[in-house]
Amino acid sequence: QVVLTQSPSASASLGASVKLTCTLSSGHSSYAIAWHQQQPEKGPHYLMKLNNDGSHNKGGGIPDRFSGSSSGAERYLIISSLQSEDEADYYCQTWDTGIQVFGGGTKLTVL
Amino acid sequence: QVQLQESGPGLVKPSETLSLTCTVSGGSITSHYWSWIRQYPGKGLEWIGYIYYSGSTNYNPSLKSRVTISVDTSKKQFSLKLSSVTAADTAVYYCARGVEEVNYWGQGTLVAVSS
Numbered sequence: 001q002v003v004l005t006q007s008p009s010a011s012a013s014l015g016a017s018v019k020l021t022c023t024l025s026s027g028h029s030s031y032a033i034a035w036h037q038q039q040p041e042k043g044p045h046y047l048m049k050l051n052n053d054g055s056h057n058k059g060g061g062i063p064d065r066f067s068g069s070s071s072g073a074e075r076y077l078i079i080s081s082l083q084s085e086d087e088a089d090y091y092c093q094t095w096d097t098g099i100q101v102f103g104g105g106t107k108l109t110v111l
Numbered sequence: 112q113v114q115l116q117e118s119g120p121g122l123v124k125p126s127e128t129l130s131l132t133c134t135v136s137g138g139s140i141t142s143h144y145w146s147w148i149r150q151y152p153g154k155g156l157e158w159i160g161y162i163y164y165s166g167s168t169n170y171n172p173s174l175k176s177r178v179t180i181s182v183d184t185s186k187k188q189f190s191l192k193l194s195s196v197t198a199a200d201t202a203v204y205y206c207a208r209g210v211e212e213v214n215y216w217g218q219g220t221l222v223a224v225s226s
Binding site for chain 2: 033
């Protein structure tokens with residue numbers, strides 16, 4: 001079964017850019033994923049679907065500052081011009097033979 | 112804009128059945144898959160299962176023996192039942208839309224299992 005691996009934490013300065021990584025387990029490098037943001041004390045919010053070729057479809061209202069890219073088994077969420085409200089947990093998610101799988105999440109701190 | 116709202120008891124006794132309902136507004140319940148996902152206090156997310164509007168279901172193998180998900184299209188609602196709960200089932204429970212990417216989430220409801 002597919003496993004998603006994320007670093008537990010990341011940090012970047014206000015106004016800077018950050019790239020968060022989600023790694024697919026061996027044999028699953030062709031899989032698409034989704035990225036979700038969870039701000040403190042709130043439920044998750046869908047950001048985008050990211051395909052293995054780097055193409056992505058964002059959810060409604062997601063700012064242009066959020067984008068995605070792919071390289072091999074790695075899927076990236078890139079946030080530019082960081083704002084204080086971007087401080088949140090970010091989860092990747094994929095699906096395999098009818099089962100949904102989540103990564104452990106990355107806590108992003110905006111300095 | 113699709114909105115999902117969970118409802119149900121916030122406290123369930125051990126060995127009893129947890130029951131939650133999700134109400135869909137702002138969009139159709141038909142032609143979509145609807146999921147239940149939970150988040151433990153330590154923050155990990157676990158997929159519980161999903162149902163198609165027609166009633167077909169798929170469950171997480173680790174929970175399959177205890178889970179039932181049903182749908183009532185006339186009320187635009189779908190429901191979760193989790194039997195024989197223990198303290199390990201204490202979590203925030205989310206309803207969501209999607210069988211591949213989850214593209215809408217409810218706000219979540221905390222369910223504690225305690226006597």
